Amino acid sequence: MSETRTGTAPTVLRIVLGKRLGALREKARVTREDAAKVLDVAPLTIRRMENSEVGFKIPYVQLLLQAYGVGERETEEFIGLVKVANRPGWWHRYRDALPGWFSACISLEDEASLIRTYEPHYVPGLLQTEDYVRGVLCAGAHRDSDELERRVALRVKRQQLLTKRDAPILWILMEEAVLRRPVGDAGVMRAQIDQLLETTHMPNVTLQIMPFQVGPHLGAFGPFHLFRFDVTELPDIVYAENLTGAVYLDQRPDIAAYLEVLDNMSARAASVEETRAFLREIRKEL
Numbered sequence: 001m002s003e004t005r006t007g008t009a010p011t012v013l014r015i016v017l018g019k020r021l022g023a024l025r026e027k028a029r030v031t032r033e034d035a036a037k038v039l040d041v042a043p044l045t046i047r048r049m050e051n052s053e054v055g056f057k058i059p060y061v062q063l064l065l066q067a068y069g070v071g072e073r074e075t076e077e078f079i080g081l082v083k084v085a086n087r088p089g090w091w092h093r094y095r096d097a098l099p100g101w102f103s104a105c106i107s108l109e110d111e112a113s114l115i116r117t118y119e120p121h122y123v124p125g126l127l128q129t130e131d132y133v134r135g136v137l138c139a140g141a142h143r144d145s146d147e148l149e150r151r152v153a154l155r156v157k158r159q160q161l162l163t164k165r166d167a168p169i170l171w172i173l174m175e176e177a178v179l180r181r182p183v184g185d186a187g188v189m190r191a192q193i194d195q196l197l198e199t200t201h202m203p204n205v206t207l208q209i210m211p212f213q214v215g216p217h218l219g220a221f222g223p224f225h226l227f228r229f230d231v232t233e234l235p236d237i238v239y240a241e242n243l244t245g246a247v248y249l250d251q252r253p254d255i256a257a258y259l260e261v262l263d264n265m266s267a268r269a270a271s272v273e274e275t276r277a278f279l280r281e282i283r284k285e286l
Contacts, residue, residue, distance in 0.1 A: 012111035012234065014085040015052040017078070019233040021064065022050035028068040038067045056082045094157075097150035101245045105225070108237055109161060112168045114228040116262050118219050120175040122183070123192060125155050126162060127172070127199055127207075132192045135183035162202065171206040173219070173265050179209070179282045186286045193283045200276050208269040209278050217268060218261045226258055 025035055025046075036043040039060050048054045061082055065075045091098060091106045098106075109115060109126075117124050122136055133152050137143065143151075162170060182189060200207050210217070224240040238249040238258045249255065270278055 011085055011087075011089050011107045012229070012231075013081065014056065016231055016233050017056065017081055017085050018050045018052035020078070021061070023233070024065070024068045024070060025050070030068060035064060035067065038063050055086055058082060090157075091154065094150060094154040097147055097154055099245075102241075104248060105239050105246065106158065108227045108239065109158065109168075109225075111229060111231075112227040113230045114169045114226075115171070116226040116228075117170070117172045117223070118174075118262065118265065119172065119178060119223045120220065121178065121181070121223060123174070123178055123196065124172055126159055126170065127196060128155060128159075129188070129192050129195050130156060131188045132183050135188060139183075162205065167204050169204050169206075171208075171266075173208050173210055173262070173269055175210045176212050176278075179279070190283055190286050193279050193286070197276060197279050197283075200272060200279075206272060207275055208266060208272065209275045210265060210269045211278070214268050217265055219265045224258065226255070226262065 025032070032043040032046040035046045039045065045054070049056065049060070058079060061079060062075065065078060070078070089103070089107055089110065091103060095103075115126075122128075123132060125133075128136070130152055133155050134148065137148060137151050161167065179189075179193065183192070196207065199205050222240060224238055227237045227239065229236075235250045235252070236255045236259075238255060240247050240249075249258075269275075
């Protein structure tokens, strides 16, 4: 996944199955070239299946599992999972308001057990109020009201993640600049800070502010998210946006670098209690 993504993004289950398919091939000591001959396709197709860059064609998967010596029962279970993985995620109905490269982020967000976020510019989407969302989405963009409301609805729908039964742990590091940058009028900002204060009391959410006084630090290059999963086949994945797309990183050296930065910043940022006090002071100024 270490590349910029465009187009329809895979669900997390499809990513997992792609990795399992690759592991079964390697266990059977079958090369990608030989696997490609089974399907009469190019080796690139096998690589793309294993990297979840394409959807799974059930006849292809069945032939590969047979070539890898997978038993009938395991094959049936695998095909059943493939059918589930090929179904579009809940966010698919918002595809008209959703950049293709962002779909994978929602899939990762939806299945993660831990989400660590660094945000230097805006309140993270999972914690934004509806009015704050509108202010961010309207910044420098001309959108008709229908498109705007679809995007707002999608962001609000994403926030249900934090209160579901198996909600992930969310750990956010946010720059003081986020609170100093007005999005909408003072009322919008007061409501947003009130929501942040409420969020700090959620058992699965940790929010830390990085005050200006900390000075330069390792993370001051742009926002990113790190996702961790309760699935052995799926490594930690880092998501970072740019102006026209996004990059997804899952290589160990990359992940280690981002984890080091997050740990370093967490140690230097305000504690949870200090963050609550900081938010209250900012609200008084509005």
